[in-house]
Amino acid sequence: MTKSFYPRIAASNLMKNGKFYLPYILTVIFSSAVFYIVLAISQIKLGDQIRYNYLANYMSIGSVILGLFIVVFLNYTNSFLMKRRNKELGLYNVLGMGKGNISKVLFFESLYTWLIGAGGGLVLGMLLLKLVLMFAAKLINFDVPKAYFSPFAAGTTLTLFGAILLLVLFKNLMRLKKLNTIELLRGNNTGEKEPKTRWLLAIIGVLSLGSGYCIAVIAKSAIVAFKFYFLAVLLVIIGTYCLFSAVSIAILKLLRKNKSFYYKTGHFIGISGMIHRMNRNAVGLANICILSTMVLVMVSGTLSLYLGIDDILEKNNPTDISMDINTVDDELTKIIETEKFFETSLESKGLKIEKIESYESFPTVLLNVGDSFIPMADFSINSRNVELGEFYDFLFISLETYNEITGEKAVLNEHQAMLAGSKAKTDVINFDFSEEGRFSYELLQGDEKFSMPASINSLSGGIKFIVLPDSSDLWKIKDASQKYVNARSSERMKFYVRTSYLIDVEGGTEEEYCAYNTLFDDFKKLLSEKEQEGYYYISSRENERIEQYESNGGFLFLGLVLGSIFLMAMVLIMYYRQISDGYEDRERFLVMQQVGLPKKEIRKSINLQVLTVFFAPLLVAGLHLIMNFNLMRLLLTMFRMENFGLTAMCSGICFLVFAIIYGIIYALTAKTYYKIVSEKNTD
Numbered sequence: 001m002t003k004s005f006y007p008r009i010a011a012s013n014l015m016k017n018g019k020f021y022l023p024y025i026l027t028v029i030f031s032s033a034v035f036y037i038v039l040a041i042s043q044i045k046l047g048d049q050i051r052y053n054y055l056a057n058y059m060s061i062g063s064v065i066l067g068l069f070i071v072v073f074l075n076y077t078n079s080f081l082m083k084r085r086n087k088e089l090g091l092y093n094v095l096g097m098g099k100g101n102i103s104k105v106l107f108f109e110s111l112y113t114w115l116i117g118a119g120g121g122l123v124l125g126m127l128l129l130k131l132v133l134m135f136a137a138k139l140i141n142f143d144v145p146k147a148y149f150s151p152f153a154a155g156t157t158l159t160l161f162g163a164i165l166l167l168v169l170f171k172n173l174m175r176l177k178k179l180n181t182i183e184l185l186r187g188n189n190t191g192e193k194e195p196k197t198r199w200l201l202a203i204i205g206v207l208s209l210g211s212g213y214c215i216a217v218i219a220k221s222a223i224v225a226f227k228f229y230f231l232a233v234l235l236v237i238i239g240t241y242c243l244f245s246a247v248s249i250a251i252l253k254l255l256r257k258n259k260s261f262y263y264k265t266g267h268f269i270g271i272s273g274m275i276h277r278m279n280r281n282a283v284g285l286a287n288i289c290i291l292s293t294m295v296l297v298m299v300s301g302t303l304s305l306y307l308g309i310d311d312i313l314e315k316n317n318p319t320d321i322s323m324d325i326n327t328v329d330d331e332l333t334k335i336i337e338t339e340k341f342f343e344t345s346l347e348s349k350g351l352k353i354e355k356i357e358s359y360e361s362f363p364t365v366l367l368n369v370g371d372s373f374i375p376m377a378d379f380s381i382n383s384r385n386v387e388l389g390e391f392y393d394f395l396f397i398s399l400e401t402y403n404e405i406t407g408e409k410a411v412l413n414e415h416q417a418m419l420a421g422s423k424a425k426t427d428v429i430n431f432d433f434s435e436e437g438r439f440s441y442e443l444l445q446g447d448e449k450f451s452m453p454a455s456i457n458s459l460s461g462g463i464k465f466i467v468l469p470d471s472s473d474l475w476k477i478k479d480a481s482q483k484y485v486n487a488r489s490s491e492r493m494k495f496y497v498r499t500s501y502l503i504d505v506e507g508g509t510e511e512e513y514c515a516y517n518t519l520f521d522d523f524k525k526l527l528s529e530k531e532q533e534g535y536y537y538i539s540s541r542e543n544e545r546i547e548q549y550e551s552n553g554g555f556l557f558l559g560l561v562l563g564s565i566f567l568m569a570m571v572l573i574m575y576y577r578q579i580s581d582g583y584e585d586r587e588r589f590l591v592m593q594q595v596g597l598p599k600k601e602i603r604k605s606i607n608l609q610v611l612t613v614f615f616a617p618l619l620v621a622g623l624h625l626i627m628n629f630n631l632m633r634l635l636l637t638m639f640r641m642e643n644f645g646l647t648a649m650c651s652g653i654c655f656l657v658f659a660i661i662y663g664i665i666y667a668l669t670a671k672t673y674y675k676i677v678s679e680k681n682t683d
Contacts, residue, residue: 006101010108019579019672020081025117027077027572031070032121032161034565037132039063039153040125044133058554062561071164073569076287078168080576082175103173110169118161122154139306139553198246205242212236213627221391225634232631236624240289243620245282284577289617291570292662293624295563296654300625301632302552302559304641304650309548311643315451317541319355320512321503323519325536326496330475333360333499335526342503345522351515354504359405359452362396362474362497364481372432375481393463395452398471406447410467413442418467420446429466433480436487441468452500496535509542516540552639571665574614578669582676614670618662622655 014021042059126149133148212235219225316322327333335341346353366373368390376391399412402420412418417429424445431439450465468474474497482495505515520538527536629651633644641647 006104007108010105010112013105013109014112017081020576021113023572023575024077024081025113027568028074028113028117028161029121029124030568031074031565032118032157033125033128034561035063035066035070035160036122036125036150036153036157037129038066038561039156040129040148040150041133041136043150043152044148058558062558065562066565067160069565069569070160071167074164075168075171077572077576078172080580082172083580102176106169106172106176110165114162114165118158118165121161122157125157126154136553136557139557140550201242201246205239205246207239208235209239209243212239216627216631219631219634222634222638225631226638229631229635232628236293236627237290240620240624241283241286244286244289244616284573285613285617288570288573288577288614289620289624291566291573292617292621292658293628295566295570296621296625296651296658297628297632298559299563299658300647300651300654301636302556303654304643304647305552305636305639306556307650308636308641308643308646309545309552311646312548312640313541313545315642316640317539317544319357319502319504319541321501321505321515321519321538321540323501323503323523323536323538325499325501325523327499328494328496330497332527336499341522341526342501342519345518346505346515349514349518351511351518352506354506355502356504357404357502359401359500359502360398360471360474360497361401361452361500362478362495364394364396364478364495365391366394366431367391369432372430372438374432375484394466395463396466396468396474396477397452398474399467399469400471402446402450402465402467405452406450408447410446412444412467412469414469415441416444416469417441418444418446420450420465420467421448421463422465423448431477431480433484436483437476437480439477439480512540512542516543567661571669574665575669575672577614578673579676582673586676614666615662618659622659625651625655 014025038059042056042063044056129148212232215228215232215235219228325332325336342356343353365376367376373392373394399410399418402408402418403410410418419429424443427443429441429443433439446465446467451463452465468477478495478497485493485495503515505511516538523536523538629648632651633647636642636647
């Protein structure tokens, strides 16, 4: 055999098996192009400000997720290819080619796949990078680099796909070594036994799916949702695989036992065919379902976060400038008031204050132990076995602040407090600081819809606004909390009372930026001159808008990128499943014709089976999305996104659009299936 023999045979094989290899090579091209783009964007320096790091950081995370997924997916799809080529490789063996010769052919096939797939994908990625950056710039608002090429991203892409294809080749060679010529020539014609009813696996599936759903539905706080999210996802994935591989077969066999239902022509053919079809397709259908769910969750979550930016800004930045000053005592607040700090600072730049409001509050996290709330310290969780679900975010405010915000004229006596922002479930509320003090208040009901602009991020699922009779009560609670934690925790935890200033300045965006920079510099100088302890956070509405678009737009962009890869993977799995089912059903179609069943009845039964099998993952993915909604809603509150109606609408629209795309993909891949089924048997 000449040196050119193996490369020529390999090239001929790829062309002859174009039906199988073309989608695989196109997948490698698309995957490598996307991987290069994601990795290249992670290397781009868009600016010096911190907000410009969001996109690069998200893409760095995305490149790792993408790389791991591509490794698993290309190895998985390779099994479809080799399964269809058993007879071909066996024929080479019969014609005198040893396994060593066949191995050389497979090597050159892998080499061509790498050169065409990874090389072509790299070229495509370089061509599309500018277009993708322009799209990202529309979402995130940054200046697109004129020209950009990343040697690191290019080298990593070629290396990664080379390593993946080498791994695939090694697996193929190991598989070839174990099989003999007769097994290769048999191909897929090894009789298919009826699957057994795996009751244990079915029970595990039901329990796993039920447990995952239960975690998702009963979670009541963002931190609990974050803590148990990956456990819930794992349980749902396990349940999904068991659902398609065991639960579905168990249900079909139970239907078969119902003689009055089963012994009808349509039901007889359909049920018996579905049992074998579900057995063959279980893993593929579960993969399609999981990929569909990932696309739906990622896109709907990131889309609602992006579209909810205006709601987030309206709630957290109702004025041009927001400033939170946290202090350990009220000395700094007195200095600001007596020296008229804001007016003096802004007037020095020729700026005028249109409106200024200030609110004093004490934000803290308290644990519910028995009938009291206590400060959160290390010992509290360890010694009393307090679950994380029992902590709550509190914001203590004075009656004066409450009346100023609501416009009410509420009155509180010395030992009375008011709960606002939620419904009171008790008539008394106790705060236990042990020897440092115990505060007990008769609890009245305040405005259930009450909220404060730019208050605090809630990790417990909502903020309890506690209205106290006087501002001095805030300091008493703060001081008692500090002493309590100092005596019980080794960490140097400090508590602060926060004064929030909301300022509108005359003029437009330019004046707003000027006011923001002036206050930032002057307050830093004030702290230094007066030697005051405390820290502050200042933001402008326009700065916050830009940062929100950078951050949330980056999330959306990452969601769309990963979603496109998962969608591509789903398309390829559906395509290969249709091919595999086509060859399987062609044999059954001929057998059923030979035993006298009408063509019309056979086609009707097979069509119903195919539709049921391929649309089952979509329906289950929709159920997963519904059950995941509560977890997604809670996680979004960590980004101050609380417009749950928008999140529900985005989820519904995403599912509807995805269902249409899914239907189109099915229709296109089904053409291949029906073409194979209608062919005459030439095997």
